[in-house]
Amino acid sequence: ETGSTKPAFYITTAIAYPNGDPHIGHAYEYIATDALARFKRLDGFDVRFLTGTDEHGLKMAQTAAKEGISTADLARRNSDAFQAMQESLKITFDRFIRTTDADHLEASRDLWQKMTDNGDIYLDSYSGWYSVRDEAYYAEGETTLQEDGSRIATESGTPVEWTEESTYFFRLSAYQDKLLALYEERPDFILPATRRNEVASFVKSGLKDLSISRSTFDWGVQVPGDADHVMYVWVDALTNYLTGVGYPDTDSESFRRYWPADVHMIGKDIVRFHAVFWPAFLMSAGIELPKRVFAHGFLTNKGEKMSKSLGNVVSPAALVDEYGLDSLRFFLLREVSFGQDGSYSHEAIVTRINADLANELGNLAQRSLSMVAKNCDAQVPQPGAFTPADEAMLERVDGLAPIVRAHMDEQELHLALEAIWSVLGETNRYFSSQEPWVLRKTDPARMATVLYVTLEVLRVTVLLTQPVMPDSTARLLDLLGVSEREFDSLGARLTPGVALPKPTGVFPRYVEPEE
Numbered sequence: 001e002t003g004s005t006k007p008a009f010y011i012t013t014a015i016a017y018p019n020g021d022p023h024i025g026h027a028y029e030y031i032a033t034d035a036l037a038r039f040k041r042l043d044g045f046d047v048r049f050l051t052g053t054d055e056h057g058l059k060m061a062q063t064a065a066k067e068g069i070s071t072a073d074l075a076r077r078n079s080d081a082f083q084a085m086q087e088s089l090k091i092t093f094d095r096f097i098r099t100t101d102a103d104h105l106e107a108s109r110d111l112w113q114k115m116t117d118n119g120d121i122y123l124d125s126y127s128g129w130y131s132v133r134d135e136a137y138y139a140e141g142e143t144t145l146q147e148d149g150s151r152i153a154t155e156s157g158t159p160v161e162w163t164e165e166s167t168y169f170f171r172l173s174a175y176q177d178k179l180l181a182l183y184e185e186r187p188d189f190i191l192p193a194t195r196r197n198e199v200a201s202f203v204k205s206g207l208k209d210l211s212i213s214r215s216t217f218d219w220g221v222q223v224p225g226d227a228d229h230v231m232y233v234w235v236d237a238l239t240n241y242l243t244g245v246g247y248p249d250t251d252s253e254s255f256r257r258y259w260p261a262d263v264h265m266i267g268k269d270i271v272r273f274h275a276v277f278w279p280a281f282l283m284s285a286g287i288e289l290p291k292r293v294f295a296h297g298f299l300t301n302k303g304e305k306m307s308k309s310l311g312n313v314v315s316p317a318a319l320v321d322e323y324g325l326d327s328l329r330f331f332l333l334r335e336v337s338f339g340q341d342g343s344y345s346h347e348a349i350v351t352r353i354n355a356d357l358a359n360e361l362g363n364l365a366q367r368s369l370s371m372v373a374k375n376c377d378a379q380v381p382q383p384g385a386f387t388p389a390d391e392a393m394l395e396r397v398d399g400l401a402p403i404v405r406a407h408m409d410e411q412e413l414h415l416a417l418e419a420i421w422s423v424l425g426e427t428n429r430y431f432s433s434q435e436p437w438v439l440r441k442t443d444p445a446r447m448a449t450v451l452y453v454t455l456e457v458l459r460v461t462v463l464l465t466q467p468v469m470p471d472s473t474a475r476l477l478d479l480l481g482v483s484e485r486e487f488d489s490l491g492a493r494l495t496p497g498v499a500l501p502k503p504t505g506v507f508p509r510y511v512e513p514e515e
């Protein structure tokens with residue numbers, strides 16, 4: 001937003017290689033980042049959310065050759081599929097960048113030039129092991145010779161090939177001490193802490209200069225002043241975070257407002273690129289460093305790595321069709337401890353849908369709202385004096401927003417949801433012990449108070465759940481007669497007397513289809 005007086009918040013996802021179809025691991029990253037972006041927006045921030053595709057590199061060129069189409073066509077077709085998938089997941093990105101976009105080529109060349117001007121780029125020849133699948137160079141010690149004579153990258157298990165060519169190098173070795181100082185001085189730069197420790201020990205073990213151009217193929221951003229070289233795909237890929245806020249125009253309103261980025265959200269396999277190469281490039285070019293790189297874990301199918309050969313790659317669209325978008329979003333963010341690996345299975349998803357959504361939330365809303373519809377003229381009830389039990393319940397819900405906010409600021413999405421659901425659990429116990437269905441005959445005024453307190457807890461918990469389940473929470477807030485949905489309204493209370501629509505169920509139980 002230009003001219004906004006709100007504080008800025010810039011968040012990004014990794015840009016995926018569009019060399020195949022998007023899978024649930026990609027969807028997981030987009031959903032988590034979207035929940036964080038939505039939370040910040042509702043919490044009064046001027047959010048910029050960047051995502052997109054990483055169209056260059058040898059992997060794209062080889063995939064296109066195998067399919068017998070041009071690399072540009074492959075990139076366009078699959079990038080379209082990624083963008084459509086994000087739209088179907090209701091990802092609220094502000095820009096979907098493709099690294100073939102004209103402004104991105106300009107940004108990449110500018111960053112390269114700045115690193116050259118700083119004396120950090122020189123021409124030499126490279127020989128060593130390259131993994132096309134990882135688009136990464138490996139030292140011999142990071143590879144393993146297999147029985148059949150072929151060699152793989154030890155950590156990722158991908159094949160590496162011997163590569164010898166004339167390339168430009170980036171003087172990464174000159175940044176070892178500066179990087180170690182960065183990790184030391186800013187312990188929040190890489191999270192979770194386990195990832196920071198891995199990176200720090202990698203850097204401590206010694207950094208070699210990095211090969212940053214290729215001269216044996218031409219699918220990439222041309223190196224300024226040398227038509228025989230294209231940039232190593234990671235140089236231009238990382239630059240996308242700058243392009244997305246107007247770089248190289250560092251005086252632009254957008255760049256000044258949003259840079260440095262608040263969070264780069266990535267998966268654990270690409271930490272080295274983001275926490276070693278990227279800050280070194282930026283230091284060289286004299287550009288401020290992002291505030292945080294957060295590495296989430298990997299999703300597995302019942303503990304098994306997803307792979308085409310195992311035939312267990314699940315498309316996000318199939319899961320949305322089966323369980324519904326909001327249930328899937330909730331499941332992924334509630335089930336997996338964010339930052340660790342997680343697994344999904346039909347049983348685990350159904351358990352979350354039935355226990356957390358249908359029982360704890362849906363049933364509480366349905367029971368309280370239908371009592372209000374029948375016994376309180378379909379209006380927000382007028383509460384009487386609060387008892388200690390009511391006061392305790394209201395105090396509990398009043399304390400919830402700061403807890404959730406603190407978890408979201410640390411990317412602890414699962415803990416934010418756990419905190420909300422623990423309040424819902426208590427509210428269910430409160431509701432059962434107050435027995436409003438008995439009070440209906442014995443003490444209708446007291447019944448109205450209990451229902452008021454219950455609806456008030458629902459208002460706050462549902463408001464705070466909006467970033468995770470945007471559609472179903474919107475419907476629940478309609479049923480609760482709540483029109484103020486930003487977090488500055490959390491401290492207000494429901495207004496007695498507001499007319500409520502006829503209640504309908506929002507979270508049905510998942511019933512197994514008949515055999």
Ligand code: ME8
Nearest residue numbers: 014015016017025054237238266267268297298299
């Ligand atoms: O790495 N579970 O692209 P990519 C969770 N183009 N996350 C997963 C996953 C899984 N099973 N599989 C992949 C690239 N991811 C580069 C990024 S950024 C400047 C360039 C995550 O398509 C992965 O960790 O291989 C990464 O964050 C994202 O999906 C894109 O992976």
